[in-house]
Amino acid sequence: MSTVANTVGSERAARRRLRPVRAGHGFVAAYVVLLIAFGVVPTVYAIYFAFTNAGNTFSGLSNFTDAADDFRFLPAVEHVGLYLVFWLASLVVFVVGLALLLHRLAARGVSRALRFLYYVPGALAGAASVMVWLFMLDPTVSPVGFLLRALGFSTFNDVVAPGNLPVLFTLMAFWTGAGGWIVVMYGALNNIPTEVLEAARIDGANAWQTARRIQIPLLRKWIVYMVILAFAGGTQLFVEPQLLSQASVGVAGRDYSLNQLSYDFAFQTNNVNAAAAISVELLLVGLIVATVFVARSGFFDAD
């Protein structure tokens, strides 16, 4: 920056420096309003409910013990845990893999078409895309019915057997949710300077070595970010089992996840307080996992 001695100049410079700051505040303000209305207020409300009873008096941890004592609680914890294992593993492996593939294809023009294809399922609203899967999974009407029959499933009830559910929910969630992440990862890969990749190529690194030693380490923060969000989203599993339970007329997916149990408490046994207790637990688990990942990965360290 040139040295301007007179006061007018420095004032103008100061104002110029302020302008982007003000615009930034404007953007943040809009977000903060929404955050307070749909994030903070409901959270505080839920915490209030979780520690009070129907008569609005403080009730300690009784709502938490009520929820934990329910016969559906432990199975739901197991279900969600198992689902998270499948969901997070598939997300990390396939999203990173497909993004790397996309990036290699960048020069060949196919990349743009593929990026669009990956993103399309995510553009369907969540519930609508689950409905698509309900058709896919019924061997009688599915376009891939031959595949299901080849796997030994001849009826819808065979397909939705309890043991298959974590895989089915992972499939649905991956199909609807992974496309957006692939595009994000692709963007992150584009941020890696070409000089670095060129240098690697000159040194004789092949595609696998480049991915393993350069691209994935540089993607680490994005992967951590994805895992934090996917974990929070995964613990809230609801739409997939709920819709499946309706489609299978209650055979599969009823009382499967913690969020469904919370929903049952709120609307079927009229116990909003126990429902709130479960949601506060989910919030805590999400926060703890986010903190651990952020702390262990150096998420906020600058390059």
Next chain:
Amino acid sequence: MRHTSRAAGANRAGLSRGRTRAGLAAAVATLTLGAVTACGGGTGTASGAHGSFSPVAQTGGALTVWVDSTRLAAAKLYQQENPQVKMNIVTYDGDANGSNYLQTKVSLFNRTGNGWPDVVFSSQNNETSWAVQDGFTAPLNKGLIPQSTLDQWATGANAPCTVDGTLYCLRNDLSQTVLWYNAPLMKQWGYQVPTTWEQYEALGKQVAAQHPGYLVGDAGDTFTPEVFMWAGKCGANQITGPKAVTVNTTSANCTRMASLLDTLIADKTVSTSSVFSADFDKNDASRILMLPGPSWYGGALFQGTFKTPAKTVAVAPMPQWSADSTPSVGNVGGGTWLLSAHSANLKAATAFLTWVTTADDYQGKLAPGYPAYAPAAKTWLAAQAGSGYYANDITTPLQNAAGQVWSGWGYGQFSQEAIWASTVTPGVTAGKTIVSLLPAWQTAIGNYARSDGYQVSQ
């Protein structure tokens, strides 16, 4: 060029790292805030409408009616006959299979203080178990509908609607079970219609040997326990008080019916697909020799869904155990109509409610199920007999069955259909026998009953 800008960026980040870290930590915290479901509003206490009922200010306005797709015809016909009534007709799933949609919505409306429909149809008979407590239903026999009208419902038909002597809903149809069968086929193959379960089982085995692929029954629906276990006097659902239930699924009555089903499922003469599934429609619907099921199977299933040709389907009484001298049948739903206690349009709502449950135009001539209102049932039976669709006289077996529904099976808040579907059906699909699943069924009923606040005994 790039190097300099990156360095500057790193420097800037370094200078304000402390602040950014705090800010971003807060942002990360909020990322997970979505975990909290926004279940808000009001307190959990709902004031019951016990005893006194004070209507809200009668401001009139459009009459909001919720019906399932089958009852849509009723609402439309009423609108057609009464064009001056402003109606807002909404279709929903009718709470089928214990979906609890109505309860969920009413619980939300109770929090927001508006939105209740004026009249609702539900395919479930147990709505009063929560709707009275939640103050949603208006008492009908305290001035809204004359007792002389109410007296004409079939005996016991409104039992699921009655709480402490007050009537909180009206039964739409009776769903007594009978034995549906393919009359020409039975004749062609020289089979006698079974009158006992022993004969039924023997015939099932015979069909398996002589005509594999044909069915004598179906056990793949959520209401399978209501067709077989209820008819067989299995005490899985003995509601003994407002919040008390006795559950015993391993008694002799339960196990002999379960083992009958197991034998025939193994023989593949009893299907484990739902009669409403695409799979059943495609593979099994044209191969039904016999099908024990509710009265509405005739219109809704054979005529409507399977498009079975006329003069094919006939009705016989439900088989009975030969050692049992008191005949008993089951019941599958039957549906109820509820009137909202919050209606600002009670007069119009009551007029519609009365019409839809009693009018010959609908219940007698159009309704798919056996009307619970006796005069309409007469018209209905005459119309069915006159339609020429059935291969025999269905009047006598249906009328007799209407009075034989076993009273030991009650109407609790928990859905027996949903419990059977999630406990027994997956096991049967996986190849387990129903007999082996009876203890698990018992545990599940007890668990769900207790979570709804019931005292459970054996």
